[in-house]
Amino acid sequence: MYEAFLVGIVISALVGLATGWVRYWMGFFVLFQGVIASLLIAWLVGKYLKRSAASLNPSNGTALLVALAWLVAFWAAQIYGLGLAQPWFGPLGYFGRILQGDARETSFGLAATAGWARGFHGGFGGVFWVILNVIDSAIMYLFLFRMPWPDLTRAPSGDASGETTANAEDPAGGGS
Amino acid sequence: MRLLRLIQRVVLIAVAIGVIGGAVAWIFGGANDVKAAWDVLEAREYDQAIRLATRAIRFGHLTGEDLSSAFECRATASMRTDQLGHALEDLDRIVTMRPDYAGGYFLRGEVRLRQKDYDQALSDLDQGIKIADPDGKGPNRFLAKRYAHRGVAWLGKKDVDHALADFNRSLDLNPKAAETYYFRSFVFERQKLLPQALADMETAVKIYDRNIFAMPRGDWLYRLEQLRQRAKP
Numbered sequence: 186m187y188e189a190f191l192v193g194i195v196i197s198a199l200v201g202l203a204t205g206w207v208r209y210w211m212g213f214f215v216l217f218q219g220v221i222a223s224l225l226i227a228w229l230v231g232k233y234l235k236r237s238a239a240s241l242n243p244s245n246g247t248a249l250l251v252a253l254a255w256l257v258a259f260w261a262a263q264i265y266g267l268g269l270a271q272p273w274f275g276p277l278g279y280f281g282r283i284l285q286g287d288a289r290e291t292s293f294g295l296a297a298t299a300g301w302a303r304g305f306h307g308g309f310g311g312v313f314w315v316i317l318n319v320i321d322s323a324i325m326y327l328f329l330f331r332m333p334w335p336d337l338t339r340a341p342s343g344d345a346s347g348e349t350t351a352n353a354e355d356p357a358g359g360g361s
Numbered sequence: 362m363r364l365l366r367l368i369q370r371v372v373l374i375a376v377a378i379g380v381i382g383g384a385v386a387w388i389f390g391g392a393n394d395v396k397a398a399w400d401v402l403e404a405r406e407y408d409q410a411i412r413l414a415t416r417a418i419r420f421g422h423l424t425g426e427d428l429s430s431a432f433e434c435r436a437t438a439s440m441r442t443d444q445l446g447h448a449l450e451d452l453d454r455i456v457t458m459r460p461d462y463a464g465g466y467f468l469r470g471e472v473r474l475r476q477k478d479y480d481q482a483l484s485d486l487d488q489g490i491k492i493a494d495p496d497g498k499g500p501n502r503f504l505a506k507r508y509a510h511r512g513v514a515w516l517g518k519k520d521v522d523h524a525l526a527d528f529n530r531s532l533d534l535n536p537k538a539a540e541t542y543y544f545r546s547f548v549f550e551r552q553k554l555l556p557q558a559l560a561d562m563e564t565a566v567k568i569y570d571r572n573i574f575a576m577p578r579g580d581w582l583y584r585l586e587q588l589r590q591r592a593k594p
Binding site for chain 1: 406407408409412415416435444447
């Protein structure tokens with residue numbers, strides 16, 4: 186578990202760096218950024234664990250803490266990655282000004298209102314920007330927490346499934 | 362078999378880089394970014410102006426005047442956010458790139474003026490004026506601000522005669538420049554011509570436009586009151 190945790194931290198940091206860099210140039214893709222990043226982190230961690238044949242099935246409490254640590258690592262790296270994209274490194278000042286409402290960040294996404302899905306884009310700052318980020322991070326946290334951990338102690342699905350077993354018992358494949 | 366897999370991966374990576382690079386070049390149109398950067402600069406969104414100008418510089422494949430315009434926009438935004446060192450870096454590039462462009466010298470002179478580096482500011486403003494107004498008689502209203510800046514640089518060097526000449530020339534070009542009256546009042550004050558200083562300060566306060574000047578009006582009113590007190594017999 187410890188190894189999986191550390192690998193997840195490294196992967197979250199790398200994905201965060203890339204996300205921060207892209208975010209500075211293109212803007213904040215509300216919700217989709219969190220979804221894409223969390224799925225990518227979960228996929229890469231799972232891929233690594235399968236390759237190392239590690240079997241894990243953490244409790245909810247552990248998974249919650251691990252997901253939180255990965256989210257923090259992602260955010261720290263995202264801020265750093267955004268700074269790397271800037272002409273002069275200063276991501277905290279950049280986010281600080283947006284937070285205070287003195288600057289705005291280009292943001293875009295999809296919203297469903299009154300039964301209609303529509304795209305939106307614009308510059309957001311201040312409280313509204315914070316809300317958008319909290320929602321995005323909450324979705325990301327949920328995806329990281331609910332990631333499918335590779336449990337190699339379970340038999341592969343093919344061996345246990347009814348169809349395969351039936352076929353094994355009936356070489357004719359169940360035909361008349 | 363391993364070699365084949367390796368070649369396959371290399372080809373895939375090369376294709377991916379090509380696709381991403383193509384998409385970036387398609388999304389980030391350099392000229393559009395420069396225009397957008399100037400627009401947001403007008404709207405006083407300096408962080409966005411810096412971001413868009415930098416995007417144009419890095420990904421826009423710009424050359425010549427377009428590239429210079431992107432640097433100028435970024436330098437202006439940096440100057441207005443008091444990042445004077447960064448502004449100077451960009452302005453040095455503009456001056457190197459386009460030595461016959463007066464705008465680069467004017468802006469660099471303004472930045473050096475803010476740094477209180479009066480000698481260098483004078484040198485830049487002189488060079489800019491030499492290019493834009495070689496005979497000193499041009500009717501270009503936009504030069505008023507540049508003469509006023511040079512006047513401030515002379516004032517910083519305590520050379521009131523040169524400062525007065527530049528402020529007068531500036532007001533000839535634009536008689537509605539409140540800032541110039543404000544600065545000229547200091548010249549008159551140093552020359553102990555208090556009535557003229559008071560008259561300039563009254564005019565400055567009268568035509569003050571808070572949309573243009575960063576200086577708080579309260580400071581001007583305070584100075585006006587001080588001059589009034591001192592001008593009393």
